[in-house]
Amino acid sequence: MTATFKAQNGFGYPDSLRCLRCGLCLAVCPTYRERGLEPASPRGRVALAQAFAEGRLKATAGLEEHLAACLDCLACTAMCPAGVRIDALVQESRGALAQRRGLPFLKRVALKQVLPHPWRRGVAAQAVRLYRRLGILAQTRTLGLKRWQPTWDIAHGLLASVPLDGARPRLEGTHPAQGEAKGRVGFFLGCLQGLAFPQVAQASVALLQRQGYEVVVPPGLTCCGKPLAAHGDLAGAREQARKNLRAFASAGVEAIVTDCATCGDFLQGYGRLLEGDEMAGEAREFSGQVQDISCLLSCSPGPARDGGKPLRVTYHDPCHLARGQGLREEPRRLLRSIPGLELVEMAESDGCCGGAGTYNLEHPELSLGILKRKMENIAATGAAVVASGCPGCLLQLRLGAQRHGLALRVAHPVELIEESLAASSSS
Ligand code: SF4
Ligand code: SF4
Numbered sequence: 268m269t270a271t272f273k274a275q276n277g278f279g280y281p282d283s284l285r286c287l288r289c290g291l292c293l294a295v296c297p298t299y300r301e302r303g304l305e306p307a308s309p310r311g312r313v314a315l316a317q318a319f320a321e322g323r324l325k326a327t328a329g330l331e332e333h334l335a336a337c338l339d340c341l342a343c344t345a346m347c348p349a350g351v352r353i354d355a356l357v358q359e360s361r362g363a364l365a366q367r368r369g370l371p372f373l374k375r376v377a378l379k380q381v382l383p384h385p386w387r388r389g390v391a392a393q394a395v396r397l398y399r400r401l402g403i404l405a406q407t408r409t410l411g412l413k414r415w416q417p418t419w420d421i422a423h424g425l426l427a428s429v430p431l432d433g434a435r436p437r438l439e440g441t442h443p444a445q446g447e448a449k450g451r452v453g454f455f456l457g458c459l460q461g462l463a464f465p466q467v468a469q470a471s472v473a474l475l476q477r478q479g480y481e482v483v484v485p486p487g488l489t490c491c492g493k494p495l496a497a498h499g500d501l502a503g504a505r506e507q508a509r510k511n512l513r514a515f516a517s518a519g520v521e522a523i524v525t526d527c528a529t530c531g532d533f534l535q536g537y538g539r540l541l542e543g544d545e546m547a548g549e550a551r552e553f554s555g556q557v558q559d560i561s562c563l564l565s566c567s568p569g570p571a572r573d574g575g576k577p578l579r580v581t582y583h584d585p586c587h588l589a590r591g592q593g594l595r596e597e598p599r600r601l602l603r604s605i606p607g608l609e610l611v612e613m614a615e616s617d618g619c620c621g622g623a624g625t626y627n628l629e630h631p632e633l634s635l636g637i638l639k640r641k642m643e644n645i646a647a648t649g650a651a652v653v654a655s656g657c658p659g660c661l662l663q664l665r666l667g668a669q670r671h672g673l674a675l676r677v678a679h680p681v682e683l684i685e686e687s688l689a690a691s692s693s694s
Contacts, residue, residue: 280320283356285349286313292343292353297619298336301636306333309343309353316360326364334360336630338637339497340619341590358496365499377625378494379503434465442472442482449479452563453520453556455511455534457527458490459658467658470685471526471560477688478564482524487514492540493533494624505544508537512549523553526560526681528657529624532591559588560681561598561656577607580683581650583641583664584617585657598656601680605687613644620655622663634663635670642667645675652676654683 292309293299299308306315306329315333318324334357343353438456452475460468475482488511492504511534515523525531534557541550580602588594595617602610621627621637641664645653653664653675661677668675 280317280356280359282350282352283313283317286310286317286351287349289348292347295342295346297338297340297342297621297637298633301633307336309337309347312337312357313351313353316356319360319363326367331364334364336633338586338619338621338623338626340586340623342586342617342619345590358499358501361497361499362501363499374498378490378498378500384489434461434468437465438468438472438484439486440484442476442484444479444481445476447479448481450521451481451483451519453515453518453523454482454484455491455523455525455527455530455557456484456488457525457530457658459662460527460530463662464658464679467526467661467679467682470679470681471524474564474681474685474688475524475560480563483518483520485514485518489514491527491530491533493529496533496540497624501540505540508540508550509544509546512537512546512553515553516549520556522558522563523556524558524560524563526656526679528559528585528588528591529659531557531559532587535592559592559594559597559656561588561601562594564601564681564684577609578605578652578683579609579611579648579650580652580654581611581613581645581648582616582680583613583620583645583653583655583660585655585660586617586619586623588656589617598654598680601684602654605683606691608683608687611648611650613648613650615640615644618644620660620663620667622659624659627663627666638663638667639671642671642673646671646673650675652678652683654678654680656680 288310290308290310296307296309299311301307305311312333315324315330319326319330324330337353337357339354339357341354344351344355347353435456438454438461454468454472454475456468472482472484489507491511492507495501495507496504523534525534535554538547538551538554541547544550582599582602584595588598599610602608618641619637620641621634623634627634627638645664645667651674653668655661655664655677656679658679661679664675665677667673668677
């Protein structure tokens, strides 16, 4: 094993030696389904990463591309009979590659200089608003930037309808419990949720309050670290994790709740991420406190089952909720508790939507191919609403509805519950 791999302190490589080359993982891999090539499959990525770790393969652009094209959807890891952690192996390999040449300039600026800083995110949001107003997309079409056209099209589709006004200033602080007090919880406000879906974050906090929780959104929170880790910058991800631990250190909360599946999955892994670090103890304790909102709410009595309009809803399982955190029934139970809501299952409800953070911008063709299958499965249910508990999935599904001409509302389960409760209390 190379020194670079050891430096990542990873367990993906030793686990990968158990690979039987059986090929069972090929059937569940969205990128293999799209490309039909061995290097685009989990088994192929295991072989590439092993060869790289053992020094049999050089750090080439081709290797980087095959590893970068993995969605981190966990489908292969979840079904591998030998227990190979393909997700960990891919992440460690990306880390080793990033250590050699650093993150590319644009990614470094976006993930380290903009995303974790609220005011810089605000400036970026202003720039996007200007971009929307001036219709720059139409102009780039005439500038010969054909190579970037698919990415521009997706970026434009993704950004066309998000409010970008930010929930953070409204939510930072302490929100009192309503009714019988159940406890004091922290709320982790994810970057994307706060910026693109402020109404979801507000609904989550309001629901927790309604259910008797005092809710603390501490100042000083930053990105959970997942985007940096996914691009191989584990040192940067650890730095962000420490900042979040410090932000919650004096909050005195019994649980830390999030409404973002990807943030939740990553926050639950802080213990492992900071193994051997001076904050390892705090990280382990923090990891054990993190819960997805669907778990906390479904463990509490649901809203009353009276009144309400019939609504046909289907549910898309976010990869990092269903496979990452093992939560499949909890969000469905929440949805079924809404009066008059009919929950219809789609085929392959836990199949990746192809969003995967910035994957849709970096691999537009692959992402759109994967999204097409998801939208066909949704359309076949005849649902008026698709619900999902991850802002990345929500953005991607909204893009899918636009591109496939579907009259489909895309919503987080907490929005539907909060709307139902607000309607029943005003009637
Ligand atoms: S990673 Fe697992 S499922 Fe895939 S070929 Fe190896 S042993 Fe089989
Ligand atoms: S995590 Fe998903 S995309 Fe990546 S190799 Fe596994 S199944 Fe394929």
